[in-house]
Amino acid sequence: MSRVYLLGAGFSQAAGAPLLRDAMKKGVLACKDYANLGEVKIWLEKLFAPQHGVDSLNFEEVLSRLDLELHYNKYEEEEKKQLELVKEEVVSLFLNALEQCSKQKLPEEYYIFARRLQPEDVVINLNYDLVLENALLATKRFYPDYKLLFSGQTVPGLISFPVLKPHGSLNLYYCPHCLRVCQLKTQDYSGIINKYRILGGCGHFLRPLIITPTLYKSYGLEEMRQIWFNCLTALIQAQKIIFIGYSLPKADVLVAQMLDFAQRLNKNNLEVEVVNGISPDLRAIASLYQGRIINSGKSFREWVKGV
Ligand SMILES: [Zn+2]
Structure with a gap:
């Protein structure tokens, strides 16, 4: 059968593992020792939660909305770069939190x-x-x-x-240039704080497949x-x-x-x-x-x- x-x-x-609805609060925003967390919070609050605060946000919703913002809104080059960085940091923080629970x-x-x-x-x-x-x-x-x-x-x-x-x-990561997905060994990504700074075998920086x-x-x-x-x-x-x-x-x-x-x-x-x-x-x-x-x-x- x-x-x-x-x-x-x-x-x-x-x-x-943090449930997705708790992932912002328990995964991303709980990384108190992360230097840029304050800045990330300010951005997210300004964009998506001016009234309810960042704790109210859902990880997948944040990620979807960040992508949509980047895709549709006409930001100045500098601001767009900032937004890209916020997305990278949110994803990296989330993956680092997941990594912790994958070791247990x-x-x-x-x-x-x-x-x-x-x-x-x-x-x-x-x-x-x-x-x-x-x-x-x-x-x-x-x-x-x-x-x-x-x-x-x-x-x-x-x-x-x-x-x-x-x-x-x-x-799993993918190369945005070669459009290939690759499965990384634990030692290739574990402990690397910024998950967008991992070089693939093709010589390009990879992106997390989330x-x-x-x-x-x-x-x-x-x-x-x-x-x-x-x-x-x-x-x-x-x-x-x-x-x-x-x-x-x-x-x-x-x-x-x-x-x-x-x-x-x-x-x-x-x-x-x-x-x-x-x-x-x-x-x-x-x-x-x-x-x-x-x-x-x-x-x-x-x-x-x-x-
Ligand atoms: Zn490549």
Whole structure:
């Protein structure tokens, strides 16, 4: 039976990864020892939160809006440069915060989950962190395979396990000149405060591959199109889809569209299970898969441990 696991922020929560809605407050703005933080705060407040303050902002919203500002507004060259820097700093701060939690030892439910995966399964992971990847490697059976066309890393002796990350990842970068995505080794990015100062093998500075739901198209990367296509194919062939910590928020228009398209083409007797805690909001998922949803009513931990 081929299963597709669709992981959202709720999956990584128990591993200490900041939820996106808390990412500004707990990740970005909590880096008190960061010299430019004051300046970044002033910019963000001026642009997006003159009344409610920076604490009220959501990381993905900030990133989307910064990109839109840069794309549509007619700033003077100097001001545009400043805004680019603010974006770089926000993304770098966020990635540094994620990196910290990626170093922690994981609760055992993640290892149990990784050991239960079968080679024919596929994980679609909408998170940027490496919680699942670390758990997979710890099984000593699988290594996470991002299905990149040019620069994926293999681990000799272990089986490739597809981990599709359509929103990007902490360890994925792209070259804005060559338009290639590359998977970096931990030592290549870890501890580097400014994530926009990492040189790629091509000799250009790389950019973190952190794609907010509204911005996917603007990147125009062939490999990301391929990853989305792989997600679609897996969903069409799936016999069971298991949502973990993901309730299909309104902003994820592209994911919703992909799920809808796939379920219409799926010729299997598709089962859908939701692992989103005791009383999840099932409206968005239910409207896609009418009558086929099994609601576990459990958190990820309870579900894995079968309690
Ligand atoms: Zn390049």
